Amino acid sequence: MAKHIKLIAAVGFVAIQLLVPLWPTFVHPSQVRTDFAWDMFATRRDCKPCHLLESVNGKPPQKVGWGRLYRSTFHVARTRNAGRLPKAALEVCRRHAEQGQTAAVFIDCKCTWNGEPEVYNLDAYGKDYCSAEARERFGD
Amino acid sequence: MIERLRSYFLVEGSPLSLGIFRVIFGVALVIEATQNLKRVGYYTPSTFHFPYFDWISPLSESTMTTIFTWQLVFAVCFGLGFLTRLSAAGVLLTQGYAFLICALNFRNHVYLELLVTTVLLFSACGAAVSVDAVIGWAWRRWRHKAQDNPMHPEWVPITAQRVIGLQICCVYLYAALHKATPGFLSGYPLSRFLPRAIRNSTVGRWALPPDVLQAAADAMATESWSALAAWLTVGAEGFLAVGLLFRPTRLAAVCVGIALHLGIGLTMDIVTFGLVMTAAYLCFWTPRLRAQGAR
Numbered sequence: 001m002a003k004h005i006k007l008i009a010a011v012g013f014v015a016i017q018l019l020v021p022l023w024p025t026f027v028h029p030s031q032v033r034t035d036f037a038w039d040m041f042a043t044r045r046d047c048k049p050c051h052l053l054e055s056v057n058g059k060p061p062q063k064v065g066w067g068r069l070y071r072s073t074f075h076v077a078r079t080r081n082a083g084r085l086p087k088a089a090l091e092v093c094r095r096h097a098e099q100g101q102t103a104a105v106f107i108d109c110k111c112t113w114n115g116e117p118e119v120y121n122l123d124a125y126g127k128d129y130c131s132a133e134a135r136e137r138f139g140d
Numbered sequence: 141m142i143e144r145l146r147s148y149f150l151v152e153g154s155p156l157s158l159g160i161f162r163v164i165f166g167v168a169l170v171i172e173a174t175q176n177l178k179r180v181g182y183y184t185p186s187t188f189h190f191p192y193f194d195w196i197s198p199l200s201e202s203t204m205t206t207i208f209t210w211q212l213v214f215a216v217c218f219g220l221g222f223l224t225r226l227s228a229a230g231v232l233l234t235q236g237y238a239f240l241i242c243a244l245n246f247r248n249h250v251y252l253e254l255l256v257t258t259v260l261l262f263s264a265c266g267a268a269v270s271v272d273a274v275i276g277w278a279w280r281r282w283r284h285k286a287q288d289n290p291m292h293p294e295w296v297p298i299t300a301q302r303v304i305g306l307q308i309c310c311v312y313l314y315a316a317l318h319k320a321t322p323g324f325l326s327g328y329p330l331s332r333f334l335p336r337a338i339r340n341s342t343v344g345r346w347a348l349p350p351d352v353l354q355a356a357a358d359a360m361a362t363e364s365w366s367a368l369a370a371w372l373t374v375g376a377e378g379f380l381a382v383g384l385l386f387r388p389t390r391l392a393a394v395c396v397g398i399a400l401h402l403g404i405g406l407t408m409d410i411v412t413f414g415l416v417m418t419a420a421y422l423c424f425w426t427p428r429l430r431a432q433g434a435r
Contacts, residue, residue, distance in 0.1 A: 039318035044329030114323025
């Protein structure tokens with residue numbers, strides 16, 4: 001019996017390890033970083049521009065310094081995907097709301113992959129992320 | 141099919157391969173714990189996180205420092221083979237928690253270390269080249285006055301060794317498959333990040349003269365050289381995925397793997413990953429084998 005369990009565990013572990021790295025095949029790289037895929041350095045993304053813009057208390061929009069959210073450029077680079085940028089924008093909104101400020105936050109991020117000519121707009125929403133609609137759509 | 145799986149996984153062999161691997165793997169874990177202690181801020185509420193699970197939350201700087209200090213203690217104990225299973229569980233818990241705090245901190249070598257530690261937790265990796273083995277030997281000698289008292293058992297189950305070997309092949313397989321695209325093979329990705337990585341490589345600067353390093357960086361900035369590097373990388377990784385599995389090609393695969401990781405270490409400062417991957421080649425070293433339970 002113990003041998004059967006051991007065999008099932010070993011085969012199951014290997015089978016899972018063979019299946020998990022397949023998942024990026026089904027998702028466009030603009031959606032999320034390909035964690036758990038063993039795709040080390042397979043993709044190069046170039047994003048110009050890529051930042052959040054905020055308009056506080058009706059003032060003209062300004063870039064949000066990434067240093068406000070992060071302490072490492074590594075984290076900034078890994079935020080640059082269509083799945084994570086809205087969450088970062090919502091966090092900026094949340095912090096403004098905490099300080100009692102009225103703010104509008106937008107994403108301006110366009111990237112290319114592996115030097116290919118196609119440009120991907122990582123802001124699929126295109127509107128203010130501080131709105132109730134954005135919170136409902138992108139909030140947890 | 142079942143019989144073939146049984147004869148591959150349910151075998152016994154010498155505990156030495158896994159014991160030596162555990163020691164080297166322990167060194168990688170110690171390096172990781174030390175680096176975590178330098179980057180405590182990445183795991184605290186002072187930075188914005190994307191947790192893998194909502195119930196995992198970043199902890200205060202002092203708590204994370206304590207966690208990483210314990211991780212270091214567990215990693216040292218694990219490498220030495222002292223309370224091996226307990227220290228493996230300790231590494232898994234401390235590094236596992238830190239890993240789940242934020243998806244932005246995902247790094248392939250940490251993920252690999254967690255997978256390997258999970259497998260080793262259920263293995264006999266502490267049966268040889270370990271403090272546990274020495275203590276057991278001394279205990280048997282003192283308590284039972286045992287004359288025929290080897291330092292480590294001759295035969296232990298090596299299922300874990302098989303699993304780790306296949307895990308390593310899986311890493312190479314997907315590394316090659318994900319790179320086997322026109323975009324990567326054009327050399328563009330490597331031409332963009334390799335020149336800077338080479339110039340900034342601490343290992344490279346330590347091991348190579350500055351003009352050699354500069355020449356390598358300049359060469360990699362051109363897409364023809366970086367395309368060649370891309371093709372060689374995919375070829376090497378693809379060969380390793382298969383070559384390590386079969387005895388006739390294993391030695392060649394080991395040489396290719398060491399060259400590949402040495403190159404990566406010199407040019408990109410990626411040392412821990414290479415250390416774990418190349419050390420895991422030991423898992424393919426099975427000087428003797430027999431079916432589990434055979435006498």
